[in-house]
Amino acid sequence: MFEQLGLIGCGLMGGSFALALKRAGLVKRVVGYSKSPSTTERARQLGVIDVEAPSALLAVSGADLVLLAVPVAATEATFKAIRHLVRNDVLIMDVGSTKREVIDAARRVLREQVGVFVPAHPIAGKELAGVDHADPDLYTGRQVILTPIERTLPAHLDKAEKVWRALGCQVKRMTPEGHDAAYAAISHLPHLLAFALMNAIQKQDEGKDFLALAGPGFRDFTRIAASDAAVWRDILLSNKEELVSQSRHFLRALQELEAAIKNNDPDALETLIDQASEARAGWRMTAVKPQG
Numbered sequence: 001m002f003e004q005l006g007l008i009g010c011g012l013m014g015g016s017f018a019l020a021l022k023r024a025g026l027v028k029r030v031v032g033y034s035k036s037p038s039t040t041e042r043a044r045q046l047g048v049i050d051v052e053a054p055s056a057l058l059a060v061s062g063a064d065l066v067l068l069a070v071p072v073a074a075t076e077a078t079f080k081a082i083r084h085l086v087r088n089d090v091l092i093m094d095v096g097s098t099k100r101e102v103i104d105a106a107r108r109v110l111r112e113q114v115g116v117f118v119p120a121h122p123i124a125g126k127e128l129a130g131v132d133h134a135d136p137d138l139y140t141g142r143q144v145i146l147t148p149i150e151r152t153l154p155a156h157l158d159k160a161e162k163v164w165r166a167l168g169c170q171v172k173r174m175t176p177e178g179h180d181a182a183y184a185a186i187s188h189l190p191h192l193l194a195f196a197l198m199n200a201i202q203k204q205d206e207g208k209d210f211l212a213l214a215g216p217g218f219r220d221f222t223r224i225a226a227s228d229a230a231v232w233r234d235i236l237l238s239n240k241e242e243l244v245s246q247s248r249h250f251l252r253a254l255q256e257l258e259a260a261i262k263n264n265d266p267d268a269l270e271t272l273i274d275q276a277s278e279a280r281a282g283w284r285m286t287a288v289k290p291q292g
């Protein structure tokens with residue numbers, strides 16, 4: 001049981017964490033801070049937080065658990081804002097979608113105290129940002145990747161694992177590098193492609209008319225294109241090398257398909273589609289709860 005969660009970033013991810021922690025009876029009080037005072041106020045109105053803090057530092061004052069749930073490029077400024085209140089008995093976690101840059105920021109700012117920070121990435125979320133979409137079930141049954149470094153304090157790592165497990169998550173450990181390489185392929189590239197597809201269509205003269213005719217396949221493929229621009233700008237820029245490398249893999253695969261079409265080669269085309277179809281049919285999302 002935690003006395004106080006200091007929540008920095010009262011949006012979708014932070015708000016959902018606060019609601020889930022409260023529902024599990026794991027926290028007595030949630031003190032929240034978001035950059036925009038209207039968001040913090042809304043979070044309190046919704047019962048996501050109990051107390052509005054006027055600064056990140058004041059949200060952390062008296063907290064034994066701190067969650068950073070801000071766009072990843074805001075991580076360093078957030079650590080700087082709170083560093084004077086970072087003590088060894090406080091557990092700090094984040095929920096950022098990339099890990100190497102977040103950890104570099106933590107090392108630069110927290111220095112010898114970096115061990116209290118346990119980098120975390122819940123593989124849960126949706127395309128709808130903001131506290132109004134916070135949901136106590138968001139994390140239930142989902143994977144959470146922890147990417148500890150050599151200085152991470154074992155007791156803090158253990159406590160972090162217990163918190164996520166108590167919220168119904170399946171916890172996995174990876175290196176920050178392994179994490180960023182994998183998520184470039186399975187999350188950052190798919191978002192990039194969804195953004196590109198929407199723009200490619202809407203920039204055509206008949207784009208609007210085409211979109212009006214689209215069906216469920218298009219809906220499934222492009223859902224994530226509606227994601228928050230500031231959040232995704234930061235994610236894509238903070239995993240640049242891995243993302244560009246995955247984009248090259250994708251372009252090669254696209255060119256192979258295009259060549260089979262241009263060459264009127266049905267066998268080659270069928271083989272390529274078969275490979276994709278079998279891989280997708282055999283894939284299941286790792287989850288604790290039965291998935292829809």
Ligand SMILES: NC(=O)C1=CN([C@@H]2O[C@H](COP(=O)(O)OP(=O)(O)OC[C@H]3O[C@@H](n4cnc5c(N)ncnc54)[C@H](O)[C@@H]3O)[C@@H](O)[C@H]2O)C=CC1
Nearest residue numbers: 009011012013034035070071072074096097125126129130
């Ligand atoms: N949206 C998703 O599905 C997932 C997002 N994430 C990560 O979660 C983090 C938060 O994303 P969401 O909750 O989706 O976004 P959001 O936009 O719903 O919430 C972010 C909140 O942070 C606040 N904020 C922005 N800059 C700030 C600053 N400098 N100081 C204090 N507050 C600040 C915003 O006002 C907003 O309330 C990001 O790092 C993202 O990479 C991780 C997994 C899934």
Ligand SMILES: O=C(O)C(=O)Cc1ccc(O)cc1
Nearest residue numbers: 097122123124125126127224
């Ligand atoms: O909307 C979806 O289905 C997502 O894939 C959500 C998501 C977005 C970012 C992450 O780092 C992890 C999960």
